[in-house]
Amino acid sequence: MTLSLRQSNVLIQLVSELRITDQALFTATGFEEMANEAKPCPCDIxxxxxxxxxxxxxxxxxxxxxxxxxxxDSDKAVIVIHDIFGxxxxxxxxxxxxxxxxxxxxxxxxxxxxxxxxxxxxxxxxxxxxxxxxxxxxxxxxxxxxxxxxxxxxxxxRIVAVGFCWGGVATHHLGLHYPQIKACVSVYGIIRDIEDRYNLQSPTLFIFGEKDHIIPLDQVNVLEKKLQEKCTADFQVKIFPGQTHGFVHRKREDINPNDKPFIQEARMDLLNWFNKYV
Structure with a gap:
């Protein structure tokens, strides 16, 4: 099920009314090299x-x-899982x-x-x-x-789950072990290449940024390939052009006019994924 016009308008209005600070967050030296299979990434972009x-x-x-x-009143619910900032x-x-x-x-x-x-x-x-x-x-x-x-x-x-960065890893975990959760969206969660990461019990959407140096595209491609080989639940892996780690919930929408459509599209995608299964 896709979003209604009213829901789309609510989303666009919420996005356009955000008030955000001008101060960029601290970026650690060597941040690009930190991410790999053993390290949930510091989501400070x-x-x-x-x-x-x-x-x-x-x-x-x-x-x-x-x-x-x-x-x-609604019988639909979503567990929203935070990043390392709590x-x-x-x-x-x-x-x-x-x-x-x-x-x-x-x-x-x-x-x-x-x-x-x-x-x-x-x-x-x-x-x-x-x-x-x-x-x-x-x-x-x-x-x-x-x-x-x-x-x-x-x-x-009808319960679904979404998580960002550290929360994306946690959401992937829920998709593997909680079949009562109707759908999951893992947003730039670090990929771990171990066998039990692919037998999803819940339909799961994975969202990544093309320019995410924390999660290289070769890791994303391996994830998609192994899911195709081993996963029986519905899934989708989507890569957003030009986007960096943190773009869905931590990126300034006005920092570059070219980014805003991708931020909005990713948020629409996660809503549509949930609506499809509940």
């Missing part, structure tokens, strides 16, 4: 939005979460609000479980140590709590 959010913070068992709901990042809350405006109860849980997220001012030489207790594949307890909350407290019967 882009800008921190100046955005307050339309939802509220709630307690879900042992974790906190940001929850935003559509204007009318669940309170305005950019991620904006994406949750965007999904809520299109009929989804959106929940962005703190999958770091109270641990400090990465900060722009942190020393990148400490990144691997910081990451040790924040593995994107060690989130089942938290995801189970969120699924229970959505079902029992929000009346959700």
């Amino acid at each position: 882009g800008d921190r939005m100046e955005y307050g959010g339309l939802g509220e913070e709630v307690q879900i068992e042992h974790i906190k979460a940001y929850v935003t709901k559509p204007s009318v 669940w309170q990042l305005p950019n991620t809350r904006y994406m949750a609000d965007l999904l809520a405006s299109n009929g989804y109860v959106a929940v962005c849980p703190d999958l770091f479980v109270g641990k400090e997220p990465w900060s722009q001012s942190n020393d990148w030489s400490t990144f691997q140590k910081w990451l040790e207790d924040k593995k994107a594949t060690n989130i089942n307890k938290e995801v189970d709590a969120v699924l229970k909350y959505l079902s029992q407290k929000c009346g959700a019967k």
Whole structure:
């Protein structure tokens, strides 16, 4: 199912009304070489939005979460998974609000479980140590709590998931192990070349940027090839021309007029992917 004209207009209006800062985020020396199979990438390309959010913070068992709901009752819900900058990042809350405006109860849980997220001012030489207790594949307890909350407290019967960078890896994990999640969208999640990464249980859309030095195109091509060989669930791998890591939720839309259509297209794609399966 494609977006209605009303939904498209809401999306375009939300995009056009964003207020974002002029300060570019810190870029680490050697960032281009950091990404590979062992390292979720530091998603610091882009800008921190100046955005307050339309939802509220709630307690879900042992974790906190940001929850935003559509204007009318809905049994559709989406788990929105943050990047290394954590669940309170305005950019991620904006994406949750965007999904809520299109009929989804959106929940962005703190999958770091109270641990400090990465900060722009942190020393990148400490990144691997910081990451040790924040593995994107060690989130089942938290995801189970969120699924229970959505079902029992929000009346959700059709649940999907989307994640960005670190959250893209986490979303890929959900697509492999949670068949009750109807569809997943992994947005520039680092690719790990291990055998159990391809037997998806949920239909999954993978979004990448052509100029993403963190995730080289040869890795993306291998992912697509192996999915074609081994995956029985529906999937799509889409590469956006000229785009860098972080473009869907962290890139200034006005930094280059040529970028804006791709940012909007990627957001439309993830909405259409969800609507197709719920």
